[in-house]
Amino acid sequence: MLRRLPTSRLLLVLGAAVAILAGGTALAMAALGGSGPTPPAKPLDAAVHDALSAPAVQGVTARITFTNRLIDKSSLPGGANPLLSGATGRLWAAADGRVRLELQSDNGDAQIVSDGDTVTIYDGTLRQAYRITLPAGAGPGHAAPHAVPALQKIDELLARVAQTADLSGAKPSDIAGRAAYTVRVSPKHDGGLVGAAELAFDAANGTPLRVAVYASGDPSPVLELEATDISYGRVPTADLSAPVPAGTKVTTVDLGGHAPAGAAGGRGGASTTATTPQAVAKALAFPLSAPDTLVGLPRRDVRVVASGQAKGALVTYGQGLGGIAVLEQAAPAADAAAGGGGGAPGGLSLPKVSIDGASGEELATALGTVVRFERGGVQYTVIGSVPPSAAEAAARAL
Structure with a gap:
């Protein structure tokens, strides 16, 4: 998931x-x-x-x-x-x-x-x-x-x-x-x-x-x-309460430096407490990209996010609503081979973008932009309350 x-x-x-x-x-x-x-x-x-x-x-x-x-x-x-x-x-x-x-x-x-x-x-x-x-x-x-x-x-x-x-x-x-x-x-x-x-x-x-x-x-x-x-x-x-139905695919995101109660053995897997670039990099099966600054914004935080045994990284830059977040995951095998962005999510027809030769997708909304692309076997998702041009610039700077 x-x-x-x-x-x-x-x-x-x-x-x-x-x-x-x-x-x-x-x-x-x-x-x-x-x-x-x-x-x-x-x-x-x-x-x-x-x-x-x-x-x-x-x-x-x-x-x-x-x-x-x-x-x-x-x-x-x-x-x-x-x-x-x-x-x-x-x-x-x-x-x-x-x-x-x-x-x-x-x-x-x-x-x-x-x-x-x-x-x-x-x-x-x-x-x-x-x-x-x-x-x-x-x-x-x-x-x-x-x-x-x-x-x-x-x-x-x-x-x-x-x-x-x-x-x-x-x-x-x-x-x-x-x-x-x-x-x-x-x-x-x-x-x-x-x-x-x-x-x-x-x-x-x-x-x-x-x-x-x-x-x-x-x-x-x-x-x-x-x-x-x-x-x-x-x-x-x-x-x-509304229990998640059996068979549901669950993704966990840890924003607090500790795993949810019962997460270690649950369907969604566990999140780790790694919060430094070095510690997060050791927990990943792919190279971490977490530059000190991104399009002029200083790095604020880096954490591991996980689903089952698959681990990714969430890196944030800047302060306030003008900040940018980057989610890094191991690319699915089929998409990695094709160099694609993973296909349109949820049936949406998304515009294609090129990030330094890598094919990706872009979702522009009234409050922000999401750019997703793959490079070197890693899938990157850039999110921010910024216009498309700024999100694309951040993606190219990774």
């Missing part, structure tokens, strides 16, 4: 899926029932403070709509999975950080499940899954006990955010029948192709009701997760 990681799915794993999970896990913050008109106008700090003053909830159950405009609909094959095409679905979240998001489709549902330490993304249309280990202590289940920050602390936090991003005020709105405030955040620099993000939260309790990501210069959201109906209360354990 690691050798055939589809380009479109890889983009979702490292980008869109994270955005989806961020919206989903945020729904577990706090809650209170009821509905009403748009709330009164307030300064942002006061709106946040008042919303967080409500008691924490035990859980959230919601019906949602997910919009995905990363790829033009005309480029999607019939029966594309709902992570690519958008869909309606349901979301469940518990106060301890467990989250499940279900996107429904006639061709197979998609599931995103997290226990606070790992995230599992399941594509029912292709019977493929991706298990991601989050950085240690980063999951919502590791958050400090619910406490209402003082207004001064909220002001300090907003001031820190304002150092790197432009913040709007709290705009009164009405979402899912709930009085809400909407906040828009725009990166001041290192934003890549990302123009802004919006978060709408319940005015009564701070529960996020909508999260959206906008491309630079585009007034419509490229990615959007919005609650259309929401209720609060304890969520049954069964609603928070």
Whole structure:
């Protein structure tokens, strides 16, 4: 599976899926029932403070709509999975950080499940899954006990955010029948192709009701997760889990320096803790390419990713949304012999590119570009919130 990681799915794993999970896990913050008109106008700090003053909830159950405009609909094959095409679905979240998001489709549902330490993304249309280990202590289940920050602390936090991003005020709105405030955040620099993000939260309790990501210069959201109906209360354990069906191909990605619980003997294989170029190179069956800089960006991190006995490397460059990630894998034997890029993933018809004579494929989206090519028996996938020309330049610099 690691050798055939589809380009479109890889983009979702490292980008869109994270955005989806961020919206989903945020729904577990706090809650209170009821509905009403748009709330009164307030300064942002006061709106946040008042919303967080409500008691924490035990859980959230919601019906949602997910919009995905990363790829033009005309480029999607019939029966594309709902992570690519958008869909309606349901979301469940518990106060301890467990989250499940279900996107429904006639061709197979998609599931995103997290226990606070790992995230599992399941594509029912292709019977493929991706298990991601989050950085240690980063999951919502590791958050400090619910406490209402003082207004001064909220002001300090907003001031820190304002150092790197432009913040709007709290705009009164009405979402899912709930009085809400909407906040828009725009990166001041290192934003890549990302123009802004919006978060709408319940005015009564701070529960996020909508999260959206906008491309630079585009007034419509490229990615959007919005609650259309929401209720609060304890969520049954069964609603928070969705076991991966037997026979599913599972790829693991370790972002936390440790393997997921039970991964060593599971279907997805184990990730290693190697985090230096020298250690990662020793773990691979092919030469590692991890230059100190890539198109002017300093190397930030290098890790091993694995599926079964097959190991690859994930190398990241730069800071913020303007960074670039490179996935390196042993090329499938047939493609290595042909010197190709592995064929169009998921039925997508992708433009061909030449990387210093090596044939490859390119997936350009509103928020970034993915370039995949093979050279010397190694398959390289370059990902970044950059235009195609920048991604191609990075690929040629490897």
